[in-house]
Amino acid sequence: MTFYDREAELDTLSDAVESPGADFVVVYGRRRVGKTELLKEFCANRPHIYFLAAQEAEHRQREKFLDQVADYFDERVPRIDGWDEAFEYLGEQLQREDLVVVIDEFPYLVAENDSLPSYVQGFVDQELDGTDSMIVLCGSSVSTMESEILGHESPLYGRRTAQLDVTPFSFQQAREVISYDIQDAIRSYAVTGGTPMYLTLFDYTQSLAANIQSHVLSPSAVLYNEPEFLLRTELRNPARYMSILEAVALGHTTPNEISGATGIDSGPLSKYLQTLRRLRLIERDVPVMASGKKSKRSRYRVADEFLRFWFRYVEPNRSSIEEAPEIVYDGTIEPDLPTHVATxxxxxxxxxxxxxxxxxxxxxxxxxxxxxxxxxxxxxxxxxxxxxxxxxxxxxxxxxxxxxxxxxxxxxxxxxxxxxxxxxxxxxxxxxxxxxxxxxxxxxxxxxxxxxxxxxxxxxxxx
Missing domain, CATH: 3.40.1350.10 (Trna Endonuclease; Chain: A, domain 1)
Known part of the structure; x- marks a missing residue:
């Protein structure tokens, strides 16, 4: 994928690594926003070890991590039984050479061993300190990153020297990718939002209608089931959350309206809304001069344009899309799209x-x-x-x-x-x-x- 923008994020990382002393940096944000591409761009011309964790057994995760460290230093892989020893080994190697060490999808490691943050704490305090190296922990599970690394109760709390909350592109940033004229660029952004992967999937030599039909309405397309995938990575039982997102996307924006549309009582609904806000999937709006926390005139909105489009047009029409996607586009989406784009x-x-x-x-x-x-x-x-x-x-x-x-x-x-x-x-x-x-x-x-x-x-x- 072509790398776009992110100059401010690259500057933050560069300033950190070029400053004297060791650095512990946390990079997080929703899936598909370009965190991995950002870190690869940052590491491209620097000595680095980049480890991408996977959803697999703990011993395989640790073996692969050690393989990469040993391979960089051209050594035989040591016999090590625990993560504490693995980080000690990394620390010994960093005494020889200053590096950027990236552990991507760190939440996968935590899922297999919830003591990982404590081991990283020991590494930061004892092994990293005194070097000019940088360790970067990156993750797409916003809830895990905020609780296990950034939260007050985390062993790593207060130790980071920098953090980056990587968010989707604004329209101004996305305009670099969207090569339509300005009207169609706004219409296209209303479909993809600012998520880099979604933006770069579209072929801007084709019409917007063709892109929607091939990349969103096709049951074999990546974006057809994307929101379900996103929710299942964060939530064990996403069904109720999906019904809330659909209700908000269809214009039910107050708690009473959402409750009426979903059948969820106000007590549980409040907790669901809070979770969706924490995951950056919905936003709570209040009038510009109102006090945010106290205002009773709040409204909710889906925080991402693609999710808003998907829950407005795809989720309610799944059966019809499976049978005749062209008819869904011509009869349902195209006539209503100006209303969607207006927001x-x-x-x-x-x-x-x-x-x-x-x-x-x-x-x-x-x-x-x-x-x-x-x-x-x-x-x-x-x-x-x-x-x-x-x-x-x-x-x-x-x-x-x-x-x-x-x-x-x-x-x-x-x-x-x-x-x-x-x-x-x-x-x-x-x-x-x-x-x-x-x-x-x-x-x-x-x-x-x-x-x-x-x-x-x-x-x-x-x-």
Whole structure:
């Protein structure tokens, strides 16, 4: 797979390895986000041992680890009975040469021997200390990495010198991969999200429809069962979690709505939602000026565009897809896809606002997010408390150009946003897939900014 972006992550790793002394680095994140490719890119021109753990018996895991260490130092494999001795052997070798040592999929080792973190602790404290080497523990099981390595009760707590939570690409980062024009790039991102493996599966010389049918709707395709695979790696009984994700993807976003759609009582549901949030599979949104933990106006959303697409279109239509995927695409997905993409477009516009703030296209705002109260909603609201300034923006993924109706609607909604003094500075922005009616910009004063998708593309293209 071609390596894209990740300059910030590479810089973090490079700064760590080039600083004096030993380093213990933790790299984690959901499957398919490119952790392995990142570490291989980092190690490419450095002396290193890269060990990829597998789901197999402990003695085979340890034997393979020792094989790689001994092979690097051109030695015979020592007779060793436990992980404590294996790490002692590695430590002896690091006295001869400074290396980067990567143990990928570390949770597989922990699954076979839950004492591994203690052995690594002994290695970090006694063997690694005093060298200029680096050990990197990497894993895709977010729950294991956070509890067994980063958690307060882990023997390794507080010993890391750096950590990387590798997340999917933003649209701006994914744009490097997606070679469609800007409209189709947004539509494509609404299907793949920012997961590098999903992005690179698509053939951008083919239409989006062809890619969806060949890579998502085909029962033999990798992405057809991908969400089930992801859930089964983290959860023993994923059925209820899948029903929650499907409910949220289909628009049931409050706890009461999710409970009604799934039949799960509010008590157990709260625990399921907490688990899905910890696994980065759903996010809890609150209005931008609300207190996050205390707000009762929370909504949930599927945290990944591909998962949202899959649970909206694939999971509810499995039987039909098995029989006639083309009919499912033509009759179910294509007519509804603009509604699905509209949510993605709001996120892309929010990225554009942040980039506009960095570039000076927008005035500074310290917080940017969605706002709602009762039946009223505004797609993007930015807050600048020190200047009593508020940004109010709407994003329209429609086939018709935006006109005065949206301007008047946004002005009316602004009156319901209770924030700042009565004489606050109000700035407005409109983002439109299909542009604006002739003469609209001339009718508006300097407090309004209008953005087409071409303008968004310019904003998100590196200067």
């Amino acid at each position: 993605t477009f709001e996120d892309v516009c929010q990225e554009a606002v942040w980039e506009g703030i960095r570039r000076g296209t927008f005035d500074p705002y310290s917080e940017v997010g969605r706002w709602w109260y009762g039946e009223e909603e505004i797609d993007i609201v930015g807050l600048a408390p020190n200047d009593d300034r508020v940004l109010l923006a709407e994003c329209k993924w429609t086939t018709d150009p935006v006109g005065e109706d949206l301007v008047e609607s946004l002005r009316a909604k602004a009156e319901h946003v209770r924030w700042g003094p009565p004489d606050r500075d109000e700035q407005f922005a409109l983002f439109s897939k299909s542009g604006f009616v002739d003469g609209l910009e001339a009718q508006l004063d300097d407090s309004w900014s209008l953005f087409t998708v071409a303008d968004i593309d310019d904003l998100l293209t590196p200067s």
